[in-house]
Amino acid sequence: xxxxxxxxxxxxxxxxxxxxxxxxxxxxxxxxxxxxxxxxxxxxxxxxxxxxxxxxxxxxxxxxxxxxxxxxxxxxxxxxxxxxxxxxxxxxxxxxxxxxxxxxxxxxxxxxxxxxxxxxxxxxxxxxxxxxxxxxxxxxxxxxxxxxxxxxxxxxxxxxxxxxxxxxxxxxxxxxxxxxxxxxxxxxxxxxxxxxxxxxxxxxxxxxxxxxxxxxxxxxxxxxxxxxxxxxxx
Amino acid sequence: xxxxxxxxxxxxxxxxxxxxxxxxxxxxxxxxxxxxxxxxxxxxxxxxxxxxxxxxxxxxxxxxxxxxxxxxxxxxxxxxxxxxxxxxxxxxxxxxxxxxxxxxxxxxxxxxxxxxxxxxxxxxxxxxxxxxxxxxxxxxxxxxxxxxxxxxxxxxxxxxxxxxxxxxxxxxxxxxxxxxxxxxxxxxxxxxxxxxxxxxxxxxxxxxxxxxxxxxxxxxxxxxxxxxxxxxxxxxxxxxxxxxxxxxxxxxxxxxxxxxxxxxxxxxxxxxxxxxxxxxxxxxxxxxxxxxxxxxxxxxxxxxxxxxxxxxxxxxxxx
Numbered sequence: 001x002x003x004x005x006x007x008x009x010x011x012x013x014x015x016x017x018x019x020x021x022x023x024x025x026x027x028x029x030x031x032x033x034x035x036x037x038x039x040x041x042x043x044x045x046x047x048x049x050x051x052x053x054x055x056x057x058x059x060x061x062x063x064x065x066x067x068x069x070x071x072x073x074x075x076x077x078x079x080x081x082x083x084x085x086x087x088x089x090x091x092x093x094x095x096x097x098x099x100x101x102x103x104x105x106x107x108x109x110x111x112x113x114x115x116x117x118x119x120x121x122x123x124x125x126x127x128x129x130x131x132x133x134x135x136x137x138x139x140x141x142x143x144x145x146x147x148x149x150x151x152x153x154x155x156x157x158x159x160x161x162x163x164x165x166x167x168x169x170x171x172x173x174x175x176x177x178x179x180x181x182x183x184x185x186x187x188x189x190x191x192x193x194x195x196x197x198x199x200x201x202x203x204x205x206x207x208x209x210x211x212x213x214x215x216x217x218x219x220x221x222x223x224x225x226x227x228x229x230x231x232x233x234x
Numbered sequence: 235x236x237x238x239x240x241x242x243x244x245x246x247x248x249x250x251x252x253x254x255x256x257x258x259x260x261x262x263x264x265x266x267x268x269x270x271x272x273x274x275x276x277x278x279x280x281x282x283x284x285x286x287x288x289x290x291x292x293x294x295x296x297x298x299x300x301x302x303x304x305x306x307x308x309x310x311x312x313x314x315x316x317x318x319x320x321x322x323x324x325x326x327x328x329x330x331x332x333x334x335x336x337x338x339x340x341x342x343x344x345x346x347x348x349x350x351x352x353x354x355x356x357x358x359x360x361x362x363x364x365x366x367x368x369x370x371x372x373x374x375x376x377x378x379x380x381x382x383x384x385x386x387x388x389x390x391x392x393x394x395x396x397x398x399x400x401x402x403x404x405x406x407x408x409x410x411x412x413x414x415x416x417x418x419x420x421x422x423x424x425x426x427x428x429x430x431x432x433x434x435x436x437x438x439x440x441x442x443x444x445x446x447x448x449x450x451x452x453x454x455x456x457x458x459x460x461x462x463x464x465x466x467x468x469x470x471x472x473x474x475x476x477x478x479x480x481x482x483x484x485x486x487x488x489x490x491x492x493x494x495x496x497x498x499x500x501x502x503x504x505x506x507x508x509x510x511x512x513x514x515x516x517x518x519x520x521x522x523x524x525x526x527x528x529x530x531x532x533x534x535x536x537x538x539x540x541x542x543x544x545x546x547x548x549x550x551x552x553x
Contacts, residue, residue: 003334007320014322079318079378082282083335084307232286 008097046201061162064145125203133200143220241290263412265427317375321364467521
């Protein structure tokens with residue numbers, strides 16, 4: 001499993017994809033930090049990270065699009081599938097490698113706090129809360145991306161499909177408040193990745209949200225494993 | 235070493251395999267032969283655990299592939315139809331990666347060095363796979379299958395799209411591997427299997443239609459009494475002289491002409507070696523014999539014949 005993890009990480013940096021992702025991630029987060037936090041003259045980063053979720057909805061799919069789609073296109077998945085290695089380990093290794101890149105980018109983005117903190121004292125709890133929330137949301141996004149990538153052998157399809165799913169999930173929580181009918185509202189809140197995010201921005205550690213994000217990740221990784229099982233049995 | 239029993243594979247309503255069964259003993263080189271779309275790759279993919287079967291069992295070294303996939307997969311080295319190569323990796327990196335995912339316990343450096351030596355890719359080990367020629371890529375694919383020294387090696391059309399020299403090299407390589415491994419080699423090139431394999435299993439439309447020793451198939455077909463001869467002499471007279479020669483049951487000009495020589499297809503009575511009388515007869519008439527070519531039936535013909543029989547059988551069964 002570690003071998004695949006290593007290979008995936010390596011391939012992010014032997015192809016431009018890894019650099020492009022990190023670069024664009026940092027550029028966009030710098031830009032968004034500028035217009036959300038710096039312009040309004042505060043040192044509160046919560047609104048910045050709220051907007052960042054949307055950016056991640058577009059960036060993360062680019063990170064995950066080739067995980068399985070490319071293997072299938074190049075027919076290299078046959079090597080992985082005929083190796084003495086359970087499928088879930090293969091899926092997990094791919095997930096972890098993409099997530100590592102995401103976490104690295106997010107961590108590097110924290111350098112923006114240095115100039116920011118010279119303007120005033122940042123609220124540590126809220127900042128950490130936001131970062132933890134981003135880590136969790138990113139985890140779900142990566143899992144979704146991996147899942148969609150396993151469905152196709154076309155990287156572009158994988159990326160667009162992931163973007164659509166993520167945006168629907170994020171949008172679900174926004175329309176949530178507009179709907180009067182309780183069952184629909186309840187149903188929408190199940191897939192509302194965004195709604196559970198809010199507590200973290202107040203610096204409150206919401207344990208139920210933690211469970212929610214983790215279970216959602218597991219669900220998508222499980223579905224990915226099922227995709228491979230189904231293809232074998234189909 | 236390999237036991238395949240009653241393998242059935244359905245893709246939706248379409249059946250790719252309809253009850254395939256055969257065994258491969260330890261140390262055998264078995265050729266797996268069939269036209270495109272006969273179910274060769276499907277069988278091999280099931281055997282290696284890439285696909286599952288709809289029903290039937292596959293055992294490798296006594297281990298059921300479906301029940302204990304990881305244990306069974308350890309025994310198999312597999313070169314799929316398209317070698318599974320990462321084009322952004324160097325050859326040595328790639329083999330190291332394969333070494334790791336196969337969880338080998340052998341001495342890594344020595345083992346990989348040996349494999350690169352047998353497959354003759356040592357000189358390209360620091361080059362990107364994406365930049366290699368097709369022949370080298372194929373050899374890297376073979377090297378990949380050898381990592382971990384699995385007792386069973388499966389090649390799915392290993393010589394497709396290679397040039398004649400590379401084909402010969404790879405066949406020699408496979409023959410050498412056969413001395414120490416159990417090998418299954420799928421191909422639709424019959425002479426390839428003829429030259430490499432001890433046994434041939436022929437598959438058509440998802441069913442095994444023949445499973446025999448290569449020699450016995452060639453011998454059945456090879457007891458030839460047909461020749462193409464080339465004679466320098468007047469065509470019509472040579473033809474009538476041939477007809478009247480004792481032992482010849484059939485003679486006919488092929489229509490080919492080379493300078494003042496003409497070609498004829500002749501057939502002698504069974505058990506008669508026509509070559510000596512033919513030579514003396516032509517020498518007497520002063521028509522030099524320019525060529526004599528035995529028309530042994532090769533595996534191609536055998537294959538076509540078996541397939542024809544098979545089709546007739548299924549037609550009469552339907553009727």
